[in-house]
Amino acid sequence: MTPTATPALAHQLAATGYATLPALYPAAEVAALLACLDAAPAAGPNFRRSQDVFAIRNLLGEVPALWPLLDTPALRGLLGELFPAGCHLTKGIYFDKSAGSNWLVAWHQDLMINVDRCAADLPGSGPWTAKAGWVAVQPPPEVLASTVTIRLHLDDCDATNGALKVVPGSHLGGVVPPEIIAAHTATATVCVVPAGGAMLMKPLLLHASNRSSSDRPRRVIHLEFSDVELPEGLVWCERREVL
Template sequence: MTWAEQLERDGYALLPAAIAPAAVAEAVRTWSEITAANAEADAVLTGSAGPAYGARNVLDLWPGVVSLVRTGPVRNALRVTLGPGAGVVRGLYFDKPPGHSWALPWHKDYSLAVKERRPSSHFTKPTVKAGVPHVIAPQSVLDRMLTVRIHLDPMTPDNGPLRVIPGSHRFYDQRNDEPRDAVTLECGAGDALLMRPLLTHASGHSRAETGLHRRIVHLECAADCVLADGFEWMWFCNVEG
């Protein structure tokens, strides 16, 4: 089965070794410098006296992060899936630092980052996250999006790996998902996970004794640069450069 066939069937697919080891090491170094320089920013998420475990607004903090999806395998996957006009529309960062782990329950990704909120028949539940307006998108928009998760560390049973429900991307409401067994994903540093926003997913805590990070750059991509009702993406960085 090809990655495209698995993505269509299951809502996710893995591109092994999509990012070269040297590029992974450079990304880790660059991001460490950025978080140190922006430690007090609202967009950088830290626990009490702990290291950064996440960040929003990554496209502002680290504009060069887009280069990670302009590599051959990832760019080709986005071109095939979303078309030549695809753009990165939001960037997040996740880590589970040793001794500072966290978990997320089962959920789907519905939120879009937009420039401003306005009355709409398509977008609902306006909120503000780290100073950026967000809205909940309908399925018609989410079905034309794809998330790329670039793994900067191996993801193993020890460091709170992602769990997914195959095929759940076909359903907007989690309560309508078909009863399917969850799959626990494992991968290496440099692997890229492609996943549809409506794929139901979760992750647990790292094991207490692990010394592993689980650093991931999460880049949400869309096929269309224009949204309904006069809405505009907060960011739109064309994948083709």
């Protein structure tokens, strides 16, 4: 990453809702991240492992040794450009889409955040859900607008092994009712990202992914960051100060 690349990246992110950064972590750092994930005890309610799915939710809570490996000068430089006044991490997930864990993700927006408690009478928030020890809510629009997702790719990723498809600019239209999402996907594009690269996206960007048709894995660390506080004293369950 060069100093001149990041402002252009931030501009593309604002305009289209996504951007790709080909080299955020070098090969040796990717190998260290994979070794750390492989050493994690894959058991507990935040681990989903079946023929179709392997994922780890509350990733940094379950695998705390990952954060020192992720928290590099390159990541901090990127976050400093995206959030000049500072930010905090709000969510971490690990996805492993491979021949043994292969699933289709339909078109959707990322509308829900995980919080510490339910405040069902909070204006501008809802619906609320509670399951498996988590409380989730669709927050006010300004919270989603402030959030940036960084998807760190640990493998080369293209259309054959489940790369994300996105609809450029769809984040600018607010929440799209599920029944009309299909009508907005004609301009979809596939996001090809090499190992060590990152895809940046806004939560309201329409996105989906196909099943993999390749034997190659598609392992991704999904991190969400924000620079705003939640209303009424709510707290993100996975909040971690970064800058």
